[in-house]
Amino acid sequence: MMTVYLTLFAIVLGVNLLPAFGPPTWSIIVLYGLNSQLPLPGLVLTGAVAAATGRFGLAHGFRLLRGHIPERMAKNVAAAGRLLQRRKRNTFLALGLFALSPVPSAQLFEAAGLAGIRLLPFTAAFFAGRLASYSLYAATAKGLEKSSLGDTFRHSLTSPTAIAIEVVMLLLLFGLTQFDWEKYFGEDATKR
Template sequence: MNTTLLPFVVVVAVMFAVNLLPAFGPPNSLVLVLFRLNWHLDPIALVILGALSSGAGRYLLAVATNRVRDHLGPHRKASLQAANNYLTGHRGRSSAGLGLFLLSPLPSAQMFEAAGLMGVRLVPITVAHVLGRLVSFSVYMAAAGVAERNLGATLIASVTSPYGITIQIVLIAAVVMLARIDWNSYLPDRK
């Protein structure tokens, strides 16, 4: 293999693997900045490859979560389908959902897990995720020089901070509750 391509293959593999994690993964932006600063890789290639491999990893995470749905009882499946129909059955709610995947500051793992559980069409939300990552990764790459001195501490803090851990736990609980709530009882009747 060409030695100039090897670092980019490593970036794709790491970003893909990080995005398969259902929770507690390091922030994608910081991982890319770390590669940029340590290996002096082309920032444009890093942004594009990072966004695409992030989207591919999250897509596969959602597909795997959708497989969990197959093992739920008929009542839970019907409830999750009701939530899906409610969220995707109206243009405004669908657009808001795509906007959430495009711009959300929340960790995306649990959002993709929820989408997988509900059986949401994954391609549109994955495209929104990739587009959002192209923008956010570009901003982080531009700021990489400034962050170089504090990058290690920032990466450790992002994974070990009580605030970050609390958000991850709350989002995991939300995904579990998504499957436990009887959405047919709470959502407005649909025609």
């Protein structure tokens, strides 16, 4: 049974290390649960830990890229990070919005890594949100009983809506690097 959990962990971790166009983790958890004898709470917990670990790793990878992007872009994302972290309430609101939403989170973690945002609280909020959302998806999964993991992966990679959302998120990430946060919000607003 431990091998099944480790396999699930490896799959979810790998998907959450992808910078874009990965299948939704909830679908893996639900379909894995429907096709195995593992209890859903164990699947949800394993999936949430693996997803949070993967996104944390993705953000760290993008943090390492900060030194390799043009200075203007690095300055812009650093200012955005300072602006977001200026008030704890801003950070919690932003985290709450995406932690429970079905919106792809890869680009948010990429932006957090580039902006130098403190990743542990960011990842903890993501983990808590994913525990809740994965539990909800798993509990309402009866309609997926006849689906296969391959069909779900194929749909997530070929669905025009899923592709459009990923492209929009990538464009927003690029826009984050291009927007002069200090110019529009004032230098004082982005200073720590």
